[in-house]
Amino acid sequence: MLLAMMSLNTYAQLTPVNYSDKDQKLTGLHGTPKKEKTNKAGILILPAWKGIQDHEKEVATKLSEMGYHTFVADIYGEGNYPKDAKEAGALSSYYKKNITEYQHRIQLALDELIKSGASKDKIVIIGYCFGGTGAVEAARINMPVKGIVSFHGGLGRDSNRVVTNIFPRLLICHGADDPYVSKEEISLFQDEMRKGKADWQMNYYANAVHAFTEKTAGDDNSRGAAYNFNADKRSWADFMNFLQSVL
Numbered sequence: 001m002l003l004a005m006m007s008l009n010t011y012a013q014l015t016p017v018n019y020s021d022k023d024q025k026l027t028g029l030h031g032t033p034k035k036e037k038t039n040k041a042g043i044l045i046l047p048a049w050k051g052i053q054d055h056e057k058e059v060a061t062k063l064s065e066m067g068y069h070t071f072v073a074d075i076y077g078e079g080n081y082p083k084d085a086k087e088a089g090a091l092s093s094y095y096k097k098n099i100t101e102y103q104h105r106i107q108l109a110l111d112e113l114i115k116s117g118a119s120k121d122k123i124v125i126i127g128y129c130f131g132g133t134g135a136v137e138a139a140r141i142n143m144p145v146k147g148i149v150s151f152h153g154g155l156g157r158d159s160n161r162v163v164t165n166i167f168p169r170l171l172i173c174h175g176a177d178d179p180y181v182s183k184e185e186i187s188l189f190q191d192e193m194r195k196g197k198a199d200w201q202m203n204y205y206a207n208a209v210h211a212f213t214e215k216t217a218g219d220d221n222s223r224g225a226a227y228n229f230n231a232d233k234r235s236w237a238d239f240m241n242f243l244q245s246v247l
Contacts, residue, residue, distance in 0.1 A: 011057045013064045017071070019112050021105060024077040028052075028109055030116040031060040031070030041247045042069040042118025044110055044145075046131030048214070049092040051081050055128065055214055069118035073109030075102065075134070092130040096154070103141055106134050110143060122146065122247055125168075126239070127153055129211060136189075139168045139198070147246040149173065149239055151213050155181055155189035166198035171242045173235040175208030179224045203238055205231035 014029045029052065043063050047056045052072050060070040075095065082088035095102035106125070114120045123145045127135035132153015139148045140157070147169040155172070170193070174181070186202075193200045208231035209224055211217040217227045 011061050013061055014057060014072075017112055017116065019108060021077065021108055025079075026074040026077045026105075026108070028074045028112055029057065029060060029070075029072040030112070031064030031068070031072075033067045033069055034065045035067050036069070036117075037067040039122045039247065040069065040117060040119040041067075041122040041124075041243075042071070042113045042116075043243075044106075044113050044123060044125045045070060045072045046106065046109075046125065046127030046134040047072060047075065048129035048131055048211070049082070049088040050085075051076055051088075053216075055216070056131075059126075069113060069116055071109055071113035071116060071118075073106060073131075075105045075109075095130075096133060096156075099137060099158075102134055103137055106138055107143065110138075110145070120144065124149065124243060124246060127151065128213060129153060136170070136172075139166050139170055140164075142167050147171065147242060149242060151235060151239075152178060152208075152210050154185075156185050157188070157192060159188075163192050163195045166193070166196035166200075169242075169246055170198055170200040171238065172200065172202040173238060174202055174204050175210060175212045175228070175231060176204040176206050177208060177221065178210045180210045203235070205234055207231075 013032050017028045017030045019026050056072045060072050063070045124147045125135045125138045126149040128151045132150035135148040135150045149171045151173045208228040209221045211225040212228040212231040215227050217225050
């Protein structure tokens with residue numbers, strides 16, 4: 001992540017926010033609403049495995065232009081940003097295995113979103129890939145938000161974890177041909193949602209694999225991760241409908 005290289009013209013509504021997890025320095029991005037909604041609704045954005053990239057900045061800017069307070073979370077912290085896919089894989093795997101640390105970093109970012117002006121009673125968490133996994137985790141521990149949206153995120157859960165009632169509403173946007181999320185993982189997730197009496201929906205997008213909202217992922221589905229124009233636009237429309245419903 002290179003915040004210093006961020007284009008101020010392209011992302012003029014985004015302001016770096018310094019915060020910390022004990023001695024670990026974190027730098028997120030607050031999106032100031034172009035015209036604030038009367039309910040001061042906020043959206044927390046959890047990045048994919050490489051940390052804050054242009055995609056997350058674009059989403060935050062777009063949502064802020066619509067009137068939402070936004071905050072892009074810094075999960076890894078200064079000095080720990082991955083330089084390549086190998087490092088990103090190692091870091092994201094660490095937080096998936098040490099899930100309470102991941103949940104804590106999400107909570108810290110949620111606190112910053114509220115400090116930045118969002119109403120604590122009108123918040124939705126969204127995430128992409130690794131961030132989608134984080135969004136689901138936020139729902140599992142009932143973070144005080146109205147809903148969560150996962151775009152091509154992981155759905156797995158340690159079978160030793162107890163399933164409790166889940167209160168935030170969930171929208172899972174999933175590539176129908178995503179090779180990284182097994183049928184077993186999907187089945188177990190759906191069983192968990194039923195046992196947790198969650199208000200959830202899972203939307204599948206045809207011909208879409210992993211990372212279908214990420215324009216830099218290319219268009220070769222055989223690699224397992226690729227951009228899909230239709231899935232990107234349809235999942236965004238579903239997300240907009242979800243926001244209208246929960247906020």
